[in-house]
Amino acid sequence: MPDFTGPPVFPSINIPDQLIPEPPNLPRAILELPRAEAPSYMPMLAPPEDLKPPVGVAKEGEEEVKKEKNEPPPPPEIQTITIPWIDHELPVPKEEIVVAAGMTAVVSVVATLTATSLFNQVVKILKPVVMQVVKRIQKKLGKDTTDGESQEPPE
Numbered sequence: 001m002p003d004f005t006g007p008p009v010f011p012s013i014n015i016p017d018q019l020i021p022e023p024p025n026l027p028r029a030i031l032e033l034p035r036a037e038a039p040s041y042m043p044m045l046a047p048p049e050d051l052k053p054p055v056g057v058a059k060e061g062e063e064e065v066k067k068e069k070n071e072p073p074p075p076p077e078i079q080t081i082t083i084p085w086i087d088h089e090l091p092v093p094k095e096e097i098v099v100a101a102g103m104t105a106v107v108s109v110v111a112t113l114t115a116t117s118l119f120n121q122v123v124k125i126l127k128p129v130v131m132q133v134v135k136r137i138q139k140k141l142g143k144d145t146t147d148g149e150s151q152e153p154p155e
Contacts (some may be wrong), residue, residue: 053059077097080089 077094078091079094080091082089
């Protein structure tokens with residue numbers, strides 16, 4: 001019978017003290033202050049106001065007038081609206097064309113989603129029927145359907 005009169009003694013392992021070596025004495029790093037060059041730019045040279053184009057070259061205002069004269073008028077199906085503040089003309093088709101394009105897009109999306117849903121329902125209904133037919137045909141031919149591999153009928 002063990003003696004329980006004294007304090008409990010637990011088993012233990014004596015681990016020797018660890019000797020940690022002194023770190024090596026390294027010289028202190030000397031870092032220089034960072035340097036940067038101030039940003040600079042090359043000034044743009046603007047031509048003088050009294051600059052004249054060479055002979056045979058049209059002035060800026062004359063080019064625009066010639067371009068406008070050469071452009072054919074837009075077809076009657078296309079209307080233009082002027083965007084304020086930037087004075088840009090934007091071509092816009094007639095309302096009938098926009099409505100036809102929008103309805104075509106809506107009908108094609110609805111038809112695609114409907115066909116997909118119907119196809120999934122048909123597959124869901126016909127899959128068990130097709131599997132039963134395949135099993136019956138395999139039984140009549142004498143093939144084993146349990147492991148998926150075909151075997152010769154026993155003779």
